[in-house]
Amino acid sequence: MRTGSIYTETVVHLAPERFAADVPYQVAIIDLDQGGRITARIEGERVLIGDHVTEARAEGDISYFRKS
């Protein structure tokens, strides 16, 4: 399981058609503990910059992280 800390985040309220059913949803850039950075979705509790997160699941192309 990948883990990391939040570098930045946003909550999306206006989405393209294919994600319209998901709004509002949180997207974050995560500094991975293993090195590197990825853009992923956050599920569950909202996170802030600096929060530690753990990968919960992947669905298609989207990785979902949760607050650790």
Added chain:
Amino acid sequence: MRNGRQVVVAGAGKTPFGAFADKDLRTLAVAAGNKALENARTSPDAIQAFYLGNFAGPEFTSQNHLAPFISTALGMKGIPSTRFEAACASSGSAFFHAYHAISAEIYDVAMVLGVEKMTCQPTARVTEILAGAGDTTSEVLVGSTFPSLFAMIARRHMHDFGTTREHLAAVAVKNHENGALNPDAQMRKVITLEQALNARPIAEPLGLYDCSLISDGAAAVVLCAADRAREFIDKPVKVLGAAQASNYLALDQKDDITTFPALRAAAEEAYEMAGVTAKNIEFAEVHDCFTIAEIVAIEDLGFVPRGQGGFFSFEGGTRRTGAMPINASGGLKSKGHPVGATGVAQICDVVQQIRCEGGERQLKRHSLGLAQNLGGSGGTCVVTILGRD
């Protein structure tokens, strides 16, 4: 980059920006092109090459092969006509390439025209098309929208430098204050700080008033070698510096998202070409696709120290009466943002100020101006410096 021969803007023309159900892409483009020809007191026969800036005409309107589609409608025949695409910096990039072709003595006279027709698609589809300016193999796949990329830049800028939502809102309030005086602006209304702060969220912390508009419009300039300028116009405006630079599309590939390295690189080169520094620039049109983008731009251009853009904006430094007037036109926020037209439109706005044709928005100091055009979330940046002797 080597400086070639001097290039000048011999004519400039724009359509109003707005939502025009009765005007298609080509109609808008031809209107702007004809205005620029008229302004340069010349005819299509004088144009030796046509440079089109357009981001997503094929996606918005199903028409491809756009450059000759437009140049022939303007009455130009047989000349090279090429479309440049660099997201929101498409026509800035077209201008950069036209400038260098004349500077390098390949042509004497060229037209640069930017156009976008966006309001023919519903907002969700527009959002999808604009997201194509980001990296569709990473950030866009997980649901990042164009506003959300700038929202993440804003969040980090707030975290690192103490920028606030009030600072962001002050940018919107100022740009609407200017745009309200611009007869060609799309949203000619003054807004309050409270209205901006209480607007519905688009991508937190950005609300509706932090975002530029969905617009139709076109803008064009006639460029020529300085030694031929008198054939066209009495008071040409000199292009003193023109630079373009690039960087990653995806934010997660950048070390620090609170600055645009492509902007810094283009600015440095444009200043060097013009033989000036940021301190010499008297006013600027910067790429405020989102309020945070204007704050980062004035920092990266060197008008204010790193991290001070929000504070400087909130204190009024960027108003028409401030120390560094920014977006006296109303900016993308109020004037409108027909994506592919924006780069040339900014140059038209700077030319207008230098020629002292700014009407109620005319600035006191207007002899040396800068236009900064950003593509995507920083993948391309074009900086142009214009002035009189």
